[in-house]
Amino acid sequence: MTFDLLTVSGIALFIAFIFYVLSSIVYVVAITGRKMRALHAAPLGGYAEMTAVDPSEHSRRFGERGYLLTFLGFLFQLAFVVMRWVATGHSPTSNMFEFMSFLAFATIIVFLIIYRLYSVPLLGVFTLPVAVVLIAYASVFSTKAAPLIPALQSYWLYIHVTVAALGEGAFAVAFAAGLMYLILAVRQDKGNIENRLLEVTIYAVLSLIAFIVLTFAFRAAGHEVVFESIEKNAMTGMGQTTTYTLPAIVAPHGAEKVTAGGFGPFFEAPEWMRGVNAGRKLNTIIWSLLGGAVLYAFLRLVLRKRISQAAQETLKGSEIDLDMVDEISYRAVAIGFPIFTLGALVFAMIWAAEAWGRPWGWDPKETWALITWFFYAIYLHLRLSIGWQGKKSAWLAVLGFVIVMTNLVVVNLVLVGLHSYA
Amino acid sequence: MGQSELDRIKCTCGHVNPPGTTICEACGRPLDEKSGLLNMRYEGMARRSQVAARTPIDYIWRFFASVKVAIWMIAIALIASIIGTLLPQEQFKQSSLPAEIYYxxxxxxxxEVYYRLGFHQLFYSWWFITLLLMIGISLVICSIDRAVPLYKALQKKRIPKSDQFLRRQRLFLEVTGDNETWERLHQAFQKKRYHVATDGQASLFEKGRISRWGPYINHVGLILLILAFMLRLIPGFYLDDYVWLWDGQTRAVPGTPYYVKSEGLKIDFYTETDFPDPSAFVPNHVKSYQTDLVLYKKEGDDLVEIARGPTMVNHPFEYEGLYLYQSGEQAGQLKGLKLDVFDKQTGKTLGQITLDLYDPPLQVDVGGGTTVSVLEYYPELQMKDGKPYSETTQPNRPAFILEIKGPSVPQGEKNWVIAGIDSDQLIPDARFKYKLVDFVLSNRSGLSVRIDHAIPYIYAASFIVIIGLILGFYFQHRRVWLMRMENSILIAAHTNKNWFGLKRELMQALQAARINVDPEHIEHRRKTA
Known part of the structure; x- marks a missing residue:
């Protein structure tokens, strides 16, 4: 019975994902289609009413359609959250799959609110893909539902994690708006530091996408390479094994390939990399960066110019009010900051006091929450007291979300601490 | 304050303003000779930190009152915090090695470098704590420096007499209109729940002023939060200790007059039916860790029970502010050895002795008047220069020197007993042999012992921080000024955030007052890139 519910919830998430993808496309059409419409005054379809549509009306209409699709996606994801909660008996925030998809959910909620306030279709062009990538990234992790370990058996799991995710969702929207501002505002007539940094940002996103695609592709192909450490356990005579799902470029330090034949490895991880599965993580990072490079090179070849430049040319002329984009990014931070403080710091302190007997202990996750908080505090002071607006502020909004993701991904998966449960 | 009369700024209206004022306190005329948008920060009031520094206190004040300095300090704390997470801090290193070897x-x-620079204890280093305290001082001084003049300015409810004040606002328009328009505008803004103050020729509409206090309430909360954490320095306010308990063992609770006994560690595992998806079942997935505790107080030589109950992860045992947290579990640990005492001469077993590896007995009675004394105990036996010593206190390679005495051996016999080594090979001509019969296994519970009287203050301060943030970010201070000129009405508006919302509200009010303007024409922006 509950097993069925779990399956259905997975389907609901998939439908939500499809809606977000569709909505991203519709938002792109809302922006680019309007340019085409302005260029070709002639009717595109057979409908008489279409001929009367002027560019801003087109943009508004497609913006509304995008919003509707996003809202439908939101409803399906809400159904996913509720069903999974019922099926597992706890809020879906207990492992990387659940948390990352919940972060996408939070991002969508904040987007729905901000979009109501400002109605800028372009915001959807940048925010919806963020949600799409987050859900895809979430799906890389195990989707298996397990009952909670003792450390997570507290109602603070629901309160602390959901509120923190909501704050981080707002920061995700600020990131999307900041990136959009930079795409629009950074000068592209010749290469400069700013547009190169923008290319690096785009390359980072492409690497993440490459990581997701490669993981799914090799998983579907059932690819597996097993390594065994040369140093054997004295008791069992067995070495420690590591299983790669991606082809091996780099072997773990002091290990040999057990799987016969096939690809690689070409070199060994350096000696100091001794963390849990360090070799596999390094291998994954190399694949992601290579994959990102391939995607980037492909796009550059097709576009024959910087990607940010091509994006700017596509979006230019859509009469976007740059100051409004700047304000949206700031407003998202302003909405997110109190929520983040409450969820990621105050509620975290209360839970930590109940679970570990101290509200604050400089655990890496706690520390990174504080680092995030420091960063957005700096953002707000620079903006409100020193007057940093526009590009400077947008760069900070982009960097801020990089810090958020560092806390959510790197700290859980790489650093050692109390939060490395996923 | 030591400010000179020379620095004071006299306005054309006759009012003398303190140094640093940018908008006349009395008439609202901008005191700079520039054009362009007016900087409305802190209402153009003079601040203590703008006085030309004369005394050392002025310099210190100016340093800490600077937002730039505050930002730098936060940025340094941020970078330091990142460094502090690159490698595990000492308390998280999960190794018994000393720091100078571990790193x-x-x-x-x-x-090596990390350890030498003291980064393994970065968050408790003198410089990091000093930095946090300096941020705290900056919070106090920045707040006083700005909140006091701001409070004065806003309490006075200035209705400007200078049209320049209105003309240099970001949202400004001039409309032709008569008394009727003037009245309609008043009604429109009042309908939008603005408070109005008027002196006939000019009016001020205002709402959401409380939003201006948000940052200061938030800062006060943060100062209190730092102070609340410092309360721990008061003796008796804070206790942080740890105790390991074997099942059935009673030990003193460190730092308190109490004793605690473990009635046993219980570890529950999930069964297949607990899994929402049975195919995802993994064995040994822990459901709960629980230790049943009894708390005693010593009265004379007796232990008197004062409380009992379980402690579980997330649900600590509590007694009058003392908390015992379930924070360590060791199931089935080797606790002792059971040995048969065998007499090789007679070929008989004299009896059995049990040696605890954590708390070895001084003497054990074998029966029949024979006793075994523990002369030496090495939990982890090592030899150095032919002399035995123990590497650690953990029973990794336990070894005993035992002496047996009794009717059959009145002079006694000393023997080595080393775990894992057959004593016949070690001392072949000994008369007695200790044969390992069994291990004593037991569970251990690790309990964090905490007293923290600062907790309620930490929560209260956090609450104030949140209130401040909500006021500051979810409310906006909006003001609209109207001024009647000879043939026209000047309308200007200002907000501390969300200009888009204010502009929309202004457009609605103008529409209600039957004034038609293009929204593009009311906003005058700073030049942006």
Missing amino acids: PQTYGWFG
């Missing part, structure tokens, strides 16, 4: 051995030269 270089595990992380090579980087670990």
Whole structure:
């Protein structure tokens, strides 16, 4: 019975994902289609009413359609959250799959609110893909539902994690708006530091996408390479094994390939990399960066110019009010900051006091929450007291979300601490 | 304050303003000779930090009152915090090795440098704590420096007499209109729940002023939060200790007059039916860790029970502010050895003795008047220069020197007993042999012992921070000024945030007052890139 519910919830998430993808496309059409419409005054379809549509009306209409699709996606994801909660008996925030998809959910909620306030279709062009990538990234992790370990058996799991995710969702929207501002505002007539940094940002996103695609592709192909450490356990005579799902470029330090034949490895991880599965993580990072490079090179070849430049040319002329984009990014931070403080710091302190007997202990996750908080505090002071607006502020909004993701991904998966449960 | 009369700024209206004022306190005329948008920060009031520094206190005040300095301090704290997470801090290193060996051995030269620079205890280093305290001082001084003049300015409810004040606002328009328009505008803004103050020729509409206090309430909360954490320095306010308990063992609770006994550690595992998806079942998935505790107080030589109950992860045992947290579990640990005492001469077993590896007995009665004394105990036996010593206090390679005495051996016999080594090979001509019969296994519970009277203050301060943030970010201070000129009405508006919302509200009010303007024409922006 509950097993069925779990399956259905997975389907609901998939439908939500499809809606977000569709909505991203519709938002792109809302922006680019309007340019085409302005260029070709002639009717595109057979409908008489279409001929009367002027560019801003087109943009508004497609913006509304995008919003509707996003809202439908939101409803399906809400159904996913509720069903999974019922099926597992706890809020879906207990492992990387659940948390990352919940972060996408939070991002969508904040987007729905901000979009109501400002109605800028372009915001959807940048925010919806963020949600799409987050859900895809979430799906890389195990989707298996397990009952909670003792450390997570507290109602603070629901309160602390959901509120923190909501704050981080707002920061995700600020990131999307900041990136959009930079795409629009950074000068592209010749290469400069700013547009190169923008290319690096785009390359980072492409690497993440490459990581997701490669993981799914090799998983579907059932690819597996097993390594065994040369140093054997004295008791069992067995070495420690590591299983790669991606082809091996780099072997773990002091290990040999057990799987016969096939690809690689070409070199060994350096000696100091001794963390849990360090070799596999390094291998994954190399694949992601290579994959990102391939995607980037492909796009550059097709576009024959910087990607940010091509994006700017596509979006230019859509009469976007740059100051409004700047304000949206700031407003998202302003909405997110109190929520983040409450969820990621105050509620975290209360839970930590109940679970570990101290509200604050400089655990890496706690520390990174504080680092995030420091960063957005700096953002707000620079903006409100020193007057940093526009590009400077947008760069900070982009960097801020990089810090958020560092806390959510790197700290859980790489650093050692109390939060490395996923 | 030591400010000179020379620095004071006299306005054309006759009012003398303190140094640093940018908008006349009395008439609202901008005191700079520039054009363009007016900087409305702190209402153009003079601040203590703008006085030309004369005394050392002025310099210190000016340093801490600077937002730039505050930002730098936060940025340094941010970078330091990142460094502090690069390698595990000492309390998280999960190794019994001392720090000076652990860091270089595990992380090579980087670990060496990290340790040498003291980064393994970064968050408790003198400089990091000083930095946090300096941020605290900056919070106090920045807040006083700005909140006091701001409070004065806003309490006075200034209705400007200078049209320049209105003309240099970001939202400004001039409309032709008569008394009727003037009245309609008043009604429109009042309908939008603005409070109005008027002196006939000019009016001020205002709402959401409380939003202006948000940052200061938030800062006060943060100061209180730092102070609340410092309360721990008061003796008796804070206790942080740890105790390991074997099942059935009673030990003193460190730092308190109490004793605690473990009635046993219980570890529950999930069964297949607990899994929402049975195919995802994994064995040994822990459901709960629980230790049943009894708390005693010593009265004379007796222990008197004062409380009992379980402690579980997330649900600590509590007694009058003392908390015992379930924070360590060791199931089935080797606790002792059971040995048969065998007499090789007679070929008989004299009896059995049990040696606890954590708390070895001084003497054990074998029966029949024979006793075994423990002369020496080495939990982890090592030899150095032919002399035995123990590497650690953990029973990793336990060894005993035992002496047996009794009717059959009145002079006694000393023997080595080393775990894992047959004593016949060790001392072949000994008369007695200790044969390992069994291990004593037991569970251990690790309990964090905490008293923290600062907790309620930490929560209260956090609450104030949140209130401040909500007021500051979810409310906006909006003001609209109207001024009647000879043939026209000047309308200007200002907000501390969300200009888009204010502009929309202004457009609605103008529409209600039957004034038609293009929204593009009311906003005058700073030049942006």
